[in-house]
Amino acid sequence: MASPSLTAASREPASRRFNEALVVTKIVSFWNEAIAHGLIPPGGYSSRAMPFDRPTPLRPRRPERLQERAATDRTDLRSSRHERDRMSRYCFLLRVKPELLDEYRARHQRVWPEMLHALAAAGWRNYSIFASGDGLLVGYVEADDLGAAQAAIADTEANVRWQAEMSRYFTGLDDRRPDESLQLLDEIFNLDDQLLGLQGGNQP
Structure with a gap:
């Protein structure tokens, strides 16, 4: 032991x-x-x-760095505003037959992939359609130019077939295709635009 x-x-x-x-x-x-x-x-x-040995005191952020950051923020703001100026917003009305509204809704849950790709390639962005119970449709889309976006998709094979199948759902087309019968609305207010105006010093 x-x-x-x-x-x-x-x-x-x-x-x-x-x-x-x-x-x-x-x-x-x-x-x-x-x-x-x-x-x-x-x-x-x-x-x-x-x-x-030699403690290094903490230094406050230098004013020039704060100014550089502010300048960067202003540049980002101008870039965002330029992008919004370049991209226009459009809202339109159409009307479908109330008795066919449910079927119209169902068709838009399964839009053909080739139609989706054709819209995107033609410059349709952030495109949405809303419906009320009486058949009134409200569409919203962003594009550089809606007329150019419509012309770009008009004669594509997918769009020609889609418009032919959709026509029977609508009322008030006067022998025109649905995509030729959009009733455009005027935009009178946009929250983001006015907030950007306030940040940029442009009071209404």
Whole structure:
């Protein structure tokens, strides 16, 4: 049986190593937390400027950097406004026969893939159709130019077939195709446009 003194001596190095490992773990944890809070640069300090040698005071963000950020924000705002100016919004009315409205709804749950691709290729964007119970349809679409978008899709094979099948659902077409009978509405208000005007200093 080993003597108590030898047993204690054999345990001491292991205990010391455990304590040293615990201290190192706490230091690493503190160091990472300080980096996360911006108290220490992510790359750490060089050997010439360790924190316990020459502490580096925290510096406030320089005014020129704030000005650069503001300029970037203004550029993004102008870019967004330019994109909106280039992209026009259109709203139109059509009317389907009330007794065929449910069937018309069902057909638009399964629009042909070739028709969807033809619309997108012709420049129809964010295109939606809404319906009331009496058969009134309200359509919304964004395009660079609606007339050009209509002309681009008019004679495609998918559109010719689609319009031929859709015609029977509508009323008031006067022997025209549905896509030739859109009753366009005038836009009188847009929230995003007016908010952008306020941010850009253009009060209504």
